[in-house]
Amino acid sequence: MADKLRLAVFASGSGSNLQSIIDSCRSGSIPGEVVLVISNKKDAYGLVRAEKAGIDRHLFLRKSFSDSDTAGHHLLGILNEHGVDMIALAGYLRKLPPVVIKAYRHRIVNIHPALLPKFGGKGMYGMRVHRAVIEAGEKESGATIHYTDEIYDHGQIIEQEKIPVYPDDTPETLAARVLEVEHQLYPRVIKSLAEKILKERKQ
């Protein structure tokens, strides 16, 4: 019986959350291993991080497939080949094909840089989120970890951490402070989910 959870991380961007997950696995804090990194952007720095860490990488381009189901089954094949138990989305800007969401229901998590259900949904990513928070005059923002379902930023919330929004915050300063929170929160939540899945497996 494997005592480590096999994780796939999907990242379209700089992959700083991916790095915090890799580091937490390697330090033994998360009882898991990142076995696969998937991106939809060939120049994503997350792919470089994966290469440096000796982790298998895969570029997944939905448009290379005729329809969502074909794309999804291709992706499921790659996830199965790597024996992936759980998926963490970390700055992945595409919806996963529904067949993948269905196959990994309650085993796909996402991180969002605001306090959902506010400031989420299609098109709400990157600086747009932080700009919207500031423009709305919010006094608090933060990070949310939630299960992924078929709708953007919609699945059940697992955990949130709040930080204050300061009067002189810019989208950039707020983004930087939220990201610091993300780097602590995401590994912590993945650790507890991994422990839960491994425990259930043993029963």
Ligand code: GRF
């Ligand atoms: C993070 O802010 C995350 O909440 C959002 O995308 C960003 C990814 O940053 N989903 P990074 O690529 O992990 O640095």
